[in-house]
Amino acid sequence: MFDRLPTPFGLVRAGVAPDHPGTKTVTESFERSFRRDAFGLHLDVAIGRDLTHAELLDHHHAVIYAVGASTxxxxxxxxxxxxxxxxxxxxxxxxxxxxxxxxxxxxxxxxxxxxxxxxxxxxxxxxxxxxxxxxxxxxxxxxxxxxxxxxxxxxxxxxxxxxxxxxxxxxxxxxxxxxxxxxxxxxxxxxxxxxxxxxxxxxxxxxxxxxxxxxxxxxxxxxxxxxxxxxxxxxxxxxxxxxxxxxxxxxxxxxxxxxxxxxxxxxxxxxxxxxxxxxxxxxxxxxxRGVPMPDVPFDERRGVIPNTAGRVEDGVYVTGWIKRGPSGVIGTNKACAKETVAALLADFDAGKLTTPAQGRRDLARLLASRRPSRVDLRGWLAIDDAERAAGRAHGRPRVKITDRARLVEIGARRGPARLLRRLIPM
Ligand SMILES: Cc1cc2nc3c(=O)[nH]c(=O)nc-3n(C[C@H](O)[C@H](O)[C@H](O)COP(=O)(O)OP(=O)(O)OC[C@H]3O[C@@H](n4cnc5c(N)ncnc54)[C@H](O)[C@@H]3O)c2cc1C
Ligand SMILES: NC(=O)c1ccc[n+]([C@@H]2O[C@H](COP(=O)([O-])OP(=O)(O)OC[C@H]3O[C@@H](n4cnc5c(N)ncnc54)[C@H](OP(=O)(O)O)[C@@H]3O)[C@@H](O)[C@H]2O)c1
Incomplete structure (x- = not known):
């Protein structure tokens, strides 16, 4: 998962109102996915700036765009x-x-x-x-x-x-x-x-x-x-x-x-x-309103990536607001994502997805050269820990760090292993 911000969770962090903390607990379910071996978290990496669409496809069987509607x-x-x-x-x-x-x-x-x-x-x-x-x-x-x-x-x-x-x-x-x-x-x-x-x-x-x-x-x-x-x-x-x-x-x-x-x-x-x-x-x-992704089709009138049930073209899929337009609550995206993932798995089973020429190690090398400051899972856990600790002192769930450079700086510490243990039993 790539995000152009040094923090994950999209509008759950940057949209859902601060007085609705219950709604934000959905992040716990996302964090469970972070535990999977197959999962790689690459924050502060913008697709279209730090990595191209072609480079994503070179390193993966498929790409799912879930870039929301940012304007x-x-x-x-x-x-x-x-x-x-x-x-x-x-x-x-x-x-x-x-x-x-x-x-x-x-x-x-x-x-x-x-x-x-x-x-x-x-x-x-x-x-x-x-x-x-x-x-x-x-x-x-x-x-x-x-x-x-x-x-x-x-x-x-x-x-x-x-x-x-x-x-x-x-x-x-x-x-x-x-x-x-x-x-x-x-x-x-x-x-x-x-x-x-x-x-x-x-x-x-x-x-x-x-x-x-x-x-x-x-x-x-x-x-x-x-x-x-x-x-x-x-x-x-x-x-x-x-x-x-x-x-x-x-x-x-x-x-x-x-x-x-x-x-x-x-x-x-x-x-x-x-x-x-x-x-x-x-x-x-x-x-x-959605914004175009370089080298990916875009419907200017609707502000979405045109698709059929989540399929854009071979190996390219969409989900969320960039697929349907800017409406629907978190639960709506769950059903929407299921449809997209079902399409992707069916295409994989049908042999329609190209085995990538490059693997995880190649991707890590590419990212290290393009975006040395990127934030990984340990980095995010360090940010999360710092925000929660600052919040505890004032009876708040967290005090958000809003300066990008500071987020990246804390993220670079990559977090002590005790933080990682919170998510991944060692
Ligand atoms: C103000 C507001 C309040 C809301 N409150 C609620 C609520 O209380 N309850 C509820 O159920 N729903 C709520 N919603 C709806 C819910 O937030 C959305 O349905 C959901 O977040 C849409 O998910 P998404 O993944 O499509 O987009 P987003 O959540 O916007 O996620 C898109 C992600 O893509 C990243 N991204 C964009 N471009 C790039 C790029 N080029 N490279 C890498 N990353 C990129 C962004 O940084 C972002 O993290 C609210 C929405 C808004 C706007
Ligand atoms: N607590 C929550 O669950 C929560 C909180 C926030 C957001 N969300 C969800 O996030 C999604 C987006 O919410 P949203 O409020 O941005 O969008 P929305 O629900 O689509 O509302 C947009 C509003 O703008 C009006 N509008 C559009 N064009 C206009 C124009 N030219 N002139 C005047 N009015 C105009 C619409 O009127 P018309 O109806 O006439 O088009 C409508 O009242 C929704 O699905 C919402 O439910 C959920």
Missing amino acids: DRRLGIPGEDLPGSHAATEFVAWYNGHPDYADRTFDLSGTTAVIVGNGNVAIDVARILTMDVDELARTDIADHALDALRRSRIREVVLLGRRGPAQAAYSNPEFLALADLHGVDIVVDDAELELDPASARAAAADPAVGLRMRLAHEYAQAAPQPGRKRIVFRYLTSPTELLGDDRVSGVRLVRNEPIEAEDGSVVARPTGEHEDLPAQLVLRSIGY
Whole structure:
């Protein structure tokens, strides 16, 4: 397994919210795979930079790309590049200590933040912006983010859904869990919960949509209390422009109407009715996007590596977000990976995979010359141990090291054997 970062686990480390430690325990199951003899861990090695696609194939029967979707989608509206407007992908990577985003700054000195989109990432971001900082201080959130959030003046976070409440992208447990935030009101306007005929049919036929509507109605009935922070859900609204001269001062919104498409789905159509909403921070949370791998086919429109059930071409496979697009939870990737691995094994059994010209020792030599600073399993265990030890002193699961050079430096120590014993009984 190769990763361009000095740490493993992708979005489980750099995406999953710090206040969801239970979700991150899936790393224990990944670490069990690290114990296998056949497993080699090569961190801080970027494919396409340190090793080419052809070199990977020269050393292995097959290559599976599981590179995720590391960039963001854009709104394409005026003002999107004003200071104060960011992608949620960047904000998430920043608060989770991704080394490439550790030096970003987010101005939290205003009172109102707008998040465009209402998926689970938008909900994560709204929660992190409003929740009690002392609670966050018990998590593995990056220290730089904790400091910034302590000084934050944000009191209100507004989520903009372009479609109606029945089509909201968040999942019910995430929506419901917001009710547990201390000192935060969840605000929904009853008037925005009126359903068009197609949405009403969906709410009646689909229990998940029905529950989503009941939860929204419950929030709408609760009276917000003065002095508390607020997360406000708006529906059927889209931004048409970010306002401001030298930085964001507001968002121009258009009211949408729900239209039933030919396939029965409900889409949003702008009405021409506008409204300006003051805001000092805008985060677009409208989805991630895959980036091309050199020498590997790429579907520009969908931002994925084109494939059939995980097969790309002889010896080349994909799984996860770069295979399906940027949606689905961790469990979704498990089924997705099973499909890919089944395809690979079937191809191996059918004799379709070429025996590699070079072996493990050749790969080790190549890596040593291309990336002498790479981090191996012992290196990762040394990093993990250092982070956990720093966390123990403060009652936190870990204190993330966010400086890439420091990670590589600790990783180079390759960890004492006692660490390796944690994973591999000797
Ligand atoms: C903000 C956020 C919060 C989430 N929270 C949850 C949650 O609470 N529960 C849940 O079930 N799901 C959650 N998810 C979804 C879950 O994280 C994803 O479904 C899953 O991580 C996708 O896995 P992946 O392997 O496709 O991509 P990723 O997890 O992104 O992994 C891709 C890996 O490839 C590496 N890589 C990229 N390019 C290269 C290269 N050229 N060379 C070497 N390595 C490379 C990256 O560094 C990364 O480690 C969340 C997603 C996000 C964005
Ligand atoms: N706790 C968790 O389990 C958890 C946490 C975080 C993420 N995840 C998962 O990770 C995946 C990615 O989450 P996500 O929130 O990035 O994506 P998502 O669920 O696809 O949500 C994207 C949101 O952006 C909106 N949008 C897209 N283009 C837009 C545009 N041009 N203008 C306005 N709005 C636009 C979408 O609206 P439409 O619906 O109208 O397209 C939707 O509301 C999801 O599967 C999610 O469940 C899970």
